[in-house]
Amino acid sequence: MMRFSTLLKNPADWMVGHGAETSVVLTSRVRLARNLHDVPFPGWARKRQREEILKQVKEKVEHIPAMRDGFSHELSDLDQLQKHVLVERHLISREQAARNEGSGSVVNRKQTLSLMINEEDHLRIQAIRPALQLKEAYQLALSVDQFLEEKLNFAYHSRWGYLTACPTNLGTGMRASSMLHLPGLVLSEQIGQVLKGISKMGLAVRGIYGEGTESMGNLYQISNQSTLGESEDAILSRLDRVIGDVARYELQAREKIMETNPLKVRDQIGRAVGILGYAHIITSKEALNYLSMLRLGADIGILEPEVKEICDRLFMETQPAHLQWRSGNKLSPESRDAIRAKMIGDQLQKVLVPAINILEENTNNSKSDS
């Protein structure tokens, strides 16, 4: 079995290095909710029942070939920081992070598949792929679903489909989403209109960590609202079409604003470079927002192409839990902001600011003219 530190040391397969195709759509994610027949949902089950379900499901899950040598843990064995790291990496949900006994998580080595046991449902199968690959992500999740379906008795109703703890997941039990980077629509002030259009299509738009979280770094998550009355294929096709449209609007917006107001774009990117390169205190929200501008700069050819990969890595590594894990201990928000600034500055100096003439920390520190 994989150790937590090994999991963290490696970026997930979908996190970095996918070139132009992730210019707008960073990742695609599909999760399937499944429950065991004749067993109470986790929220209603007693602790002993949950532990039994966990044991039973986990055993089957660990035998899936794709999950071999993966990371498998009960939530009660993880500390707050580890849980928080898994949430930031989208490998467990915020809901699951709040659970302990009788709840478990299994993640494959590439971190493209993650199975949550006894979250809201008995089982949630999640697959993540880079770029706009909803159907591919679905296929990946489906392969796990089909493997398990032979071994576990899933609650399924011929008319209602898969039964779930919350009625909003009833039917397909499928929630599919993509994470989009939309700085062009934000800079050109078209984002409000586009988001409104998406809502009208019966899709949901959320911030970077899902329901109830605000948008940061111009990152938006678009997902299906309804799980019932349509086939998985129909839902995925509609979502795929809308997300493809939004991605095209974004590219058009970038092109348009570079034609009509290149100075504004260069100013925003330049300021982001300057602040990330020279600040000594940076919050994670600020980091995401400025890294977003750098990523845009690399995408539209104002900054070196290498900047994009650095941004994608820093999007994750500058998040509070990742930052603390990396520095080996829990840190106060103040220390995090200082370490974050230094980490970003060090990374960016390689590509952006080869020679900063700010004198070193330890020289002339308290010298003051009188």
Place this chain on the structure above:
Amino acid sequence: MMRFSTLLKNPADWMVGHGAETSVVLTSRVRLARNLHDVPFPGWARKRQREEILKQVKEKVEHIPAMRDGFSHELSDLDQLQKHVLVERHLISREQAARNEGSGSVVNRKQTLSLMINEEDHLRIQAIRPALQLKEAYQLALSVDQFLEEKLNFAYHSRWGYLTACPTNLGTGMRASSMLHLPGLVLSEQIGQVLKGISKMGLAVRGIYGEGTESMGNLYQISNQSTLGESEDAILSRLDRVIGDVARYELQAREKIMETNPLKVRDQIGRAVGILGYAHIITSKEALNYLSMLRLGADIGILEPEVKEICDRLFMETQPAHLQWRSGNKLSPESRDAIRAKMIGDQLQKVLVPAINILEENTNNSKSDS
């Protein structure tokens, strides 16, 4: 006689290059209000009377040895931009800039003496010196006053002193002020308390362009409120003592905050470096605020000492009228903000950012990933 362009090409003698002594107190200014006996004040005089006064006073003023080869003009001969430039350089007042026929201004070559004819009073004699040199500035103004007193009949009342158009100038007719740079008191949030203390001493605190202007760039102007009931020496001594105290508080605040929260100071200075070095659009207010941080950085040894002189020059050169004069024509605020950013960036690159890897404006301009 000096041409306007020559005046503008050269910095005023008090503007740059006075080292550590201008670390807090940038300049000291004294102006004396004088009026001719038995002639209506400018606000009450008819146009013909004003023109006669102007002619009479100007002739005498131009004969003062210190004013030889200076800049002498009637306000009606100056366009709006030229007037605005003189206001930014503190050589005429905003009130005088609004006047035309019958109002004139004479400035000496070093720009340390400036005489306004038919502003609010018939004559205002202003002397400017670098650093905290109120008494020296007064001596300079006084020498002109004494020269003219022999040639012109000033309105003087044995009990009330010099008679002035506005009763708030009655008596000495003297307004003395210093411009202070107080980033340490602002960063350590002590500024409010210090300004309150100054008001209680019967002194006035104002923004960079005097009455009714807000503070920008952490620049504050401290001056005497009352002109009556005290000798010039008493007023100057009190002002000198209070300003000296404020300067010491500022230096203590800088030292204290570098001891208790050096990261905050370095963050503010670093961000200012980054934004000024990389932004493409900068308003004059923003420029002053960030240049203030750079100047602090040079004063406390975080940035190269050369930065200070660059800041002092840019404080003036980035102001709207100076910027437009330099580029040879009236500009829209948008163009000004772009030219300002470029001017500052170019200046700072020499000392701060020797190699910016932002690709050049004309290459890959509209390249966009698809």
